[in-house]
Amino acid sequence: MPRIKTPRKLSGLPAIKGFRPYGPDIDKQATAIVLHFEEYEAFKLCDYEGLNHSAAARLMQVSRPTFTRIYASARNKIAQAFAEGLAIEVEGGTVYFDSNWFQCNFCGCYFNQIDPAQPVETCPLCGKKHFQQMEVAELANIQTN
Amino acid sequence: MKIAIASQGNTLNHNIDLQFGHCAFFVIYDKDSGGMEISPNPFRDAPKQAGLQAVKWLASQNIKTLIAGDFGPKVQPLLDQLSIQLIVLKKPDTRIQDIINLLNQQ
Numbered sequence: 001m002p003r004i005k006t007p008r009k010l011s012g013l014p015a016i017k018g019f020r021p022y023g024p025d026i027d028k029q030a031t032a033i034v035l036h037f038e039e040y041e042a043f044k045l046c047d048y049e050g051l052n053h054s055a056a057a058r059l060m061q062v063s064r065p066t067f068t069r070i071y072a073s074a075r076n077k078i079a080q081a082f083a084e085g086l087a088i089e090v091e092g093g094t095v096y097f098d099s100n101w102f103q104c105n106f107c108g109c110y111f112n113q114i115d116p117a118q119p120v121e122t123c124p125l126c127g128k129k130h131f132q133q134m135e136v137a138e139l140a141n142i143q144t145n
Numbered sequence: 146m147k148i149a150i151a152s153q154g155n156t157l158n159h160n161i162d163l164q165f166g167h168c169a170f171f172v173i174y175d176k177d178s179g180g181m182e183i184s185p186n187p188f189r190d191a192p193k194q195a196g197l198q199a200v201k202w203l204a205s206q207n208i209k210t211l212i213a214g215d216f217g218p219k220v221q222p223l224l225d226q227l228s229i230q231l232i233v234l235k236k237p238d239t240r241i242q243d244i245i246n247l248l249n250q251q
Contacts, residue, residue: 013226110235
């Protein structure tokens with residue numbers, strides 16, 4: 001069994017859902033290339049924001065070699081789409097988003113923090129101060145059940 | 146601050162709905178004025194993307210916090226973008242009235 005992928009952290013959703021080629025010889029029925037969210041993010045961080053691989057890897061909370069593999073795969077897919085005239089769809093991947101989650105010990109609810117600049121002081125539901133921040137591994141419990 | 150709660154029915158004695166997008170009713174509670182509005186979820190029977198459509202609909206009504214038993218994976222990034230806070234309450238036997246009491250305790 002392959003090892004489970006480390007979730008990659010994203011700063012936000014892509015600005016687009018995908019791209020479609022145009023021109024007389026385009027086969028509209030051809031299956032689109034699926035570019036994962038993490039690949040889009042890697043491509044954006046490196047080529048648009050101009051970060052190097054190790055800085056971008058830290059932002060996405062993966063190791064530098066893993067980042068390089070994601071990035072290589074992104075470029076490969078984009079190049080394939082360009083060369084073969086295929087559409088690109090941005091979706092899927094093993095990712096999580098940039099908001100911190102907390103669990104309240106009093107009412108048992110889970111809640112997230114919207115503005116990272118503002119510290120969380122009380123549980124938004126019951127107003128108590130007994131809560132704890134959740135780890136990435138625990139988050140899977142909330143989201144997949 | 147306006148808070149939307151996913152509910153299984155149209156009274157305060159109904160329980161919280163464990164699914165967000167396909168829930169039966171939304172109870173929209175205005176914490177500042179104490180006003181309350183119960184409206185049916187227009188996307189209840191949507192075959193797909195009910196959650197995303199519901200989020201957009203709720204965002205257009207200035208809702209800042211959402212409470213439900215569970216959220217789908219597509220909804221969370223959109224909520225982050227719209228800066229709407231999520232509260233996940235995994236207790237199916239909680240009545241809407243209990244939640245409003247909790248909110249009023251603060």
